[in-house]
Amino acid sequence: MRIASDHVRVSVPATSGNLGPGFDSLGMALGLRDELEVRAIASTSIEMEIEGEGAETLPRDESHLVVQAIRAALDHVGASQTGLAIRAINRIPHGRGLGSSAAAVVAGITAARAMIAEPEALDRAEALRLATVFEGHPDNAAPAIYGGATVAWTEGRRPHAAALEVGESIETAVLVPAVTLPTKEARAVLPPDVPHSHAAFNAGRAALLVHALAGRPELLLDATEDKLHQNYRADVLGPAMVLMRHLREQGLAAVISGAGPSVLVMGDSLEAAGLGSGMPESIQGIGDQQWRAFHTVGRVAGATGEPVGV
Structure with missing residues (x-):
């Protein structure tokens, strides 16, 4: 397969896995995106420019x-490898449970999809399969790819995901x-x-x-109770x-x-409850921490990729 576009732009959301009781299966895309x-x-060669999160620590080579x-x-679809010049604007905090590694993997797969002549060869199902090879489980990759809220599962070794309905009134605030x-x-x-009763719960x-x-x-509030992992x-x-x-x-x-x-x-x-974006005064100092908040209203789109200048 040939590369049809040599310059592409990608956007991918942060994600939250588990959502309380849905351990390793439920996930949601959040309104905070890497570009x-x-x-x-x-x-x-690899030429990489990184802004934002990880700018001082992330590698700038094949690793x-x-x-x-x-x-x-590209290997998966039989496309030729090339040198790469990459500019990354990282807004998703690293090491905070917001799917930053899944976002990086999905961003790369989405970039390849936008580059090749037959993007259907890297549809969402294939993107999920490739991302899960990197991630080990699909609960963050699924909402990063599909957007909104998702349920992910594996059959044998093959991952699957289905989009869930998210009501227009549902908001999120990640702290x-x-x-x-x-x-x-x-x-x-x-x-x-774990006890059978906890699994049933x-x-x-x-x-x-x-x-x-x-x-x-x-x-x-009742729906997000959990006995499998948080305690x-x-x-x-x-x-x-x-x-x-x-x-x-x-x-x-x-x-x-x-x-x-x-915390999600x-x-x-x-926002009326004091959890708008920024540094909400009502939670500062809890746990001896300063907390940043990112507030989102409605369903968040999954990863997007498109050629530049076409």
Whole structure:
């Protein structure tokens, strides 16, 4: 397959996995996006410019996740490899449970899709499959690709995802601390087995959450209760658990975003509740942290990619 566009632009959203009871299955796209410009150049080199998150720490060579994903996607469709000039504007905080690694992988795959002559060869199902090879599980990659809220699962080794209805009244606010938490550390404290009663509890709450997201925000507090992962992670989550419990005591549907340590709140009238974008005064200092908030109203689009100058 040939490369038809040598200059493409990509946008990909942050995501939150689990959403409380939907451990490793439910996810949602958030209104915070990374942007990427990719040029195919007549050499074997990598030229990378990074602004924002990770500008001082991320690699600028073949080991960068975006580059690896572009390479894997081009190989998958039989397209020729080229040199790459990449400009990345990173807005998704790293190490905060907001799917930054999934966003990088999906951005690379989306860039390759926009470059090739037959983009249908990298449709959303194939993009999810390739992204899951990198990520190990599809719960962040799915909403990054499909947008909105998704449920993801695997059949054998093949991942699948389905879009869920998100009511127009549903808002999100993701609250981001200064501290980070590696996903591996958060997963390491989970037990190998859980009580049957806890599994049954979460199955019921996950089903209720699907219903609540479709436009019943008054059900979200009950629907986001969890017994499978958040309490087990309490010691490593620290400030996030303090804030989550504080908000839930106020009647807000707060959960740990992915593996943490950010906190996701779902509901309606969140700005009126003091959770608008910025540095909400009502939560500053909780857990000895300063919290940044990113507020979103309505469904967030998944990854987009398009040729530049066509």
